[in-house]
Amino acid sequence: MSEARSLYKPLQFDDLTLEGNIFAAPLAGYTDRAFRTVCIENGADLCYTEMVSCEALVRGSGKTEELLKKADAEHIYAVQIFSGTVDAAGEAVRMVEQNKPVLIDLNCGCPVPKIIKSGAGSDLMRDPGRLYDIVRAMKDNTDIPVTVKIRTGWDAQSINFMDVAEKAVKAGAAAITMHARTRKQAYGGTADWSHLKTLKQELGDYPVLGSGDLFTAENVRDMLQETGIDGVMLARGVIGNPFLFRETKHLLTTGKTLPPPSPREKMETAFRQLELAVHYKDERTAVNEMKKQLCAYTKGLPGSSEARNRMVHSENFETYKEIFKEYLESFD
Numbered sequence: 079m080s081e082a083r084s085l086y087k088p089l090q091f092d093d094l095t096l097e098g099n100i101f102a103a104p105l106a107g108y109t110d111r112a113f114r115t116v117c118i119e120n121g122a123d124l125c126y127t128e129m130v131s132c133e134a135l136v137r138g139s140g141k142t143e144e145l146l147k148k149a150d151a152e153h154i155y156a157v158q159i160f161s162g163t164v165d166a167a168g169e170a171v172r173m174v175e176q177n178k179p180v181l182i183d184l185n186c187g188c189p190v191p192k193i194i195k196s197g198a199g200s201d202l203m204r205d206p207g208r209l210y211d212i213v214r215a216m217k218d219n220t221d222i223p224v225t226v227k228i229r230t231g232w233d234a235q236s237i238n239f240m241d242v243a244e245k246a247v248k249a250g251a252a253a254i255t256m257h258a259r260t261r262k263q264a265y266g267g268t269a270d271w272s273h274l275k276t277l278k279q280e281l282g283d284y285p286v287l288g289s290g291d292l293f294t295a296e297n298v299r300d301m302l303q304e305t306g307i308d309g310v311m312l313a314r315g316v317i318g319n320p321f322l323f324r325e326t327k328h329l330l331t332t333g334k335t336l337p338p339p340s341p342r343e344k345m346e347t348a349f350r351q352l353e354l355a356v357h358y359k360d361e362r363t364a365v366n367e368m369k370k371q372l373c374a375y376t377k378g379l380p381g382s383s384e385a386r387n388r389m390v391h392s393e394n395f396e397t398y399k400e401i402f403k404e405y406l407e408s409f410d
């Protein structure tokens with residue numbers, strides 16, 4: 079068996095065994111049920127909801143509860159929550175549990191000022207003691223495995239992922255994912271994968287997942303090879319490109335590169351995602367939220383700028399159907 083082949087493997091934490099180690103990361107504003115479905119159909123081993131507010135859940139927000147739901151195609155899925163307080167996290171996981179995710183992940187990486195002000199997201203990187211208490215509260219209120227997703231630190235002067243990870247492990251987290259950037263970097267610059275290697279070396283057999291700059295199958299192979307981590311989360315690389323899951327799995331299992339999807343397949347997948355979004359949400363919301371993703375699917379396709387132009391100015395599904403049909407006919 080080649081080394082590349084062994085990079086695709088089952089993942090085990092607590093009593094949970096996952097068939098593979100290539101996940102779809104939580105992406106606020108993207109990873110809804112429709113997007114997760116096309117990720118699963120293209121080979122994702124596990125998908126995460128976007129981050130869900132514990133405060134909003136506790137307040138009884140119906141809109142937030144919607145975010146917790148599993149897609150029909152998802153045999154398993156994961157929920158990510160964010161909380162700045164111990165009480166809200168403890169109470170919210172009991173509500174999350176009713177949806178039966180295979181794991182509940184705590185967001186400790188969101189760089190958005192509003193989230194940080196509430197003490198959540200990457201603010202927890204500055205307060206590992208509070209992170210410990212929140213993970214404990216989650217553990218005390220659910221038997222579902224709890225995991226955490228962290229960054230490397232607040233900024234380059236305060237790289238503290240080891241301290242944060244140790245606290246999370248001690249509090250009972252079953253796995254750690256690290257986005258190898260600081261909060262200050264947000265999504266800019268390059269992710270520093272060497273920190274993933276250090277984290278994995280320090281934690282030994284404990285499961286570590288990596289995130290950051292995974293845009294191609296080769297990126298994933300390189301991250302797994304260079305760092306020795308157990309699995310990855312694909313993020314911006316799969317926006318408008320869920321095919322990256324199958325390309326990655328193919329490369330990791332055969333050592334060979336799959337040809338890219340044809341323009342027709344891209345458009346058909348984009349349309350399937352739109353149909354699913356309309357199935358799960360009200361039409362107007364679905365169409366509006368899908369615009370940015372449809373642009374991502376069509377970017378660079380021959381003659382697509384006119385179709386894109388028409389799409390951004392359309393508000394209903396029927397018009398989209400027409401635009402897709404006409405555009406697909408242009409390939410014949």
Ligand SMILES: Cc1cc2nc3c(=O)[nH]c(=O)nc-3n(C[C@H](O)[C@H](O)[C@H](O)COP(=O)(O)O)c2cc1C
Pocket residue numbers: 103104105106107128129158185186187188227257265269289290291292293312313314315
């Ligand atoms: C638009 C957007 C939304 C994101 N939302 C979340 C989120 O809800 N929870 C989370 O843990 N990370 C979130 N992330 C971070 C990603 O999961 C991932 O860790 C990060 O983008 C780095 O991977 P990449 O460089 O391969 O994109 C988000 C990133 C982007 C760009």
